[in-house]
Amino acid sequence: MAEIQLGVIESRFAEIIWEHEPVTSSELVKLAAEAFSWKRTTTHTVLKRLCNKGLFENNNGTVTSLITRAQFNSLQSRKFVEETFDGSLPAFIAAFTRDNALTPEEADKIRAIIDRA
Amino acid sequence: MEAVFIKIFNMSIAAGWLILAVIVLRFLLQKAPKWLTCTLWAIVAVRLICPFTFESAFSLIPSAETVSPAVVRYAPEPAIDSGIPAIDGMLNPMIGETFAPAPGASVNPLDIWAFAASIIWVIGLVAMFEYAFISFLRLRGKVREAVPLQNHAWICDGVKSPFILGIVKPRIYLSSSIDAEQTKYVLTHERAHLKRGDHIWKPFSYVLLAVYWFHPLVWAAYILFCRDIEFACDERAVKDMSFDGKKAYCHALLSCSMPGGMRVSYPLAFGEGRIKERVKHVLHYKRPALWAMLAAVGACAVVAVCFLTDPETDVSVETTDVPYDDMSETSNTPHDDEFETSNVPYGDEFGTANPPHNDVGTITFVGVIVENTMDSVKPLILVQPIEAEISYDHICFVLPDDMADWATQINSVVSITCKDAFEETQPPFGELISISRAESSHDLQAMFRTFGISIQLPGNSNWIQNIEYRQPDEDHLEIDYHDAILDADCKLLSIRDGMPDLPDIVYDETLEETWQGTSSSGQAVYINLQRSADSTQVLASWEYEEYQFALLADVPAKTGDLGAIAKTAITVISHLE
Incomplete structure (x- = not known):
């Protein structure tokens, strides 16, 4: 089975399902609202996505898993996807930094500057 | 709308000079705290927003009205007044030739061009807003799946660089895979942004950019302003940190700037990533001495006065006879000295007063309409003054669209109030203030x-x-x-x-x-x-x-x-x- 990449929060959501399965989608919505402050629509969106990735299935409102947690973990490369962000931050947003094109060499140089100070 | 664009255009030219001055001053003030530089940019913003400003003798702006709407519309020989003779000398012959209206044409070519330009301007403006709106929606969709962390901070998948979203209820969004050490510093930085109000200033300045998208200097100002905001925010964030804390802050800055496992190319938007400069600034910044601060503030004030104010416009006084002239020459009454002490309202009669604002005197006279052209863009009338202290035989006026028919009828006798200054064209043009039916010249003459x-x-x-x-x-x-x-x-x-x-x-x-x-x-x-x-x-x-x-x-x-x-x-x- 191909590697399934999940973000940190997605994984936490998956954990919730594994812990409570089989769970009705409405119950899941409640759990997600408690844990994440998610809206109903958000929960459904993420659930759909995870189902599409082959982790879970939603049969008439009941959510069950297609692979167990243990199986999933063994398939993972343990690296969370940090960037599914397909595009730069718009210019008018206040951010921490926008520079994401540093080469490792540039990064090392800057690290040296910091450590030397 | 065309008038709006011309006004915006003139404002941008004036602001351009200010931006140049700020760029120079910013370079000189490199050692000063960056919030000072941000204040300079605030002055630029004021210039870009306010259609009106004070006139002062200290103004270094060459010209407040480079393109005059009246000239665009009606002048037989279009010209601009940039305030710099060299530029005028170079451009005006070209402009005059290229845009000279054909004799008998009802519309000036420059007028058509101005209209086309204003359409393009609106298109650009809309495009800028659309881009912003769509980006904003995209971000909003992404952060729907965010999970609260603390106070106003949330974590989210798919976020690499932390940012703030929202103006009224701003929220800080961090990457879900951020580690605890980094979190501390990132939050300090983002909170500093919030304290400074940057989550409002940035979108606000973007709005200005959208309006002035056609002016390259405004883009330069925006880019530099964004950079300065980051520097100022860094300064604020590390204000109370120990030196080790500052180093840790820089490490966090560095980590957040590096691509993770999957290299995704991020177009470098507006060069804010200048990580090296920011790191150096954070590590080496020291508050300058008081005298240096005062000098810097003084320099900013000077810039404000010189570039926020408009040049004084000369009061042109023409034609009116000075009714007292005869008296002061010939009379030997005991009241001779009284003629010297004139009140300001007589000023334009004497030709000596220089009112502080662009306030030319007005004159009322009775005239008869000898010609009119209804097929030009605006109705024009040619008026022959009768019984008036005006040295011209005929004067041309533009009538507003909603003028009554009688005001344009040939042989109609009208009482005209207009500015006491006339454009030296053939025939002379006057600026109409009001027009009303007058006692028919025949009546007055008959009387x-x-x-x-x-x-x-x-x-x-x-x-x-x-x-x-x-x-x-x-x-x-x-x-x-x-x-x-x-x-x-x-x-x-x-x-x-x-x-x-x-x-x-x-x-x-x-x-x-x-x-x-x-x-x-x-x-x-x-x-x-x-x-x-x-x-x-x-x-x-x-x-x-x-x-x-x-x-x-x-x-x-x-x-x-x-x-x-x-x-x-x-x-x-x-x-x-």
């Missing part, structure tokens, strides 16, 4: 013909207003008007071969004065000026040939100087033949 002489009041409409002529019979002529300087309602009675019917008012003999006027034939005429004890009722009386004149004024307050009454009489006399 004067029957009466035997013509009576002319001073033409300065800041002074003599609301003139009404009446002719009870062929030997009587009555003129009612309002003297704005004394705020007095006045009545001028003239009678041929008779004595005027005067009201029963007791005048104080000790306050009687004598003035002298000169008729146009050079005859001296003496004016008897009487006033009541409380100086509220004034009577100026004189005679000329077989005519008797009585000027009655009802002056509201006890004014010492009733010179205006005498001067009106003198003007009337100066037109008598």
